[in-house]
Amino acid sequence: MAKETGRKLIAQNRRARHEYHLDETYEAGMVLxxxxxxxxxxxxxxxxxxxxxxxxxxxxxxxxHIPEYSQGTWTNHSARRSRKLLLHREQISRLIGKTREPGRTLVPLSLYFSDGRAKVEIALARGKREYDKRHAIAEREAKRDMERALRRRR
Incomplete structure (x- = not known):
């Protein structure tokens, strides 16, 4: 069997980019x-x-949520169990200090296979206020309108 290479995306959390300001991202392995x-x-x-x-x-x-494996038997896992993440000790100690600050949390951004190993990308994030979300939507729509106008001029 050939060894798997590259990155294969499994799931992505698009809502996280809308709900939070993302400060730092980390790639972590998972105990599965x-x-x-x-x-x-x-x-x-x-x-x-x-x-x-x-x-x-x-x-x-x-x-x-990782649903139960359809071919699994009594050894099947529970769908929403806690899963340990594998990070370097320095990264964990940095995260301990940063998550103690008020309004900071860790959110998963994507779940993927990297060279055959399951990885999760987590981000240190601050929650957005309602007006920040509206501002981001307005910026995105304005950018889209500009691109449409440029395409029509050609």
Whole structure:
């Protein structure tokens, strides 16, 4: 069997970019069971309600939905269980300090396979206010309108 190379996207959290200001991003490995990996290889996962937190010096991913593997038996996993993230000690200590600041949280951005290993991209984020969200939408629509006008002129 040939070794898998490259990056294969499984799931993406588009709402996170709308709801939060993203400051720093980190790539983390995950501790998974066999049926979770098989379910991910089928391309089934949801990051919508996901978040990460630090407990006893370890980073845990909560609320990420990886459905049960259809061919699994009694060894199947529960869909929304807590999953440990694998980061370097320096990264965890930096995250501990930054998440203690008020209004900071860790949100998952994407779930993917990198060279055959399941990875999750998490971001240190600050929540956006309602007017920030409206401003971002207005900017995006203005940019779209400008591009349309330029295309029509040609």
């Amino acid at each position: 069971t066999g049926t979770e990996v098989k379910s991910l290889r089928e391309g089934r996962a949801s990051l919508v309600d996901g978040f990460a937190h630090i407990h006893d010096g370890e980073v845990w991913l909560e609320g990420v």
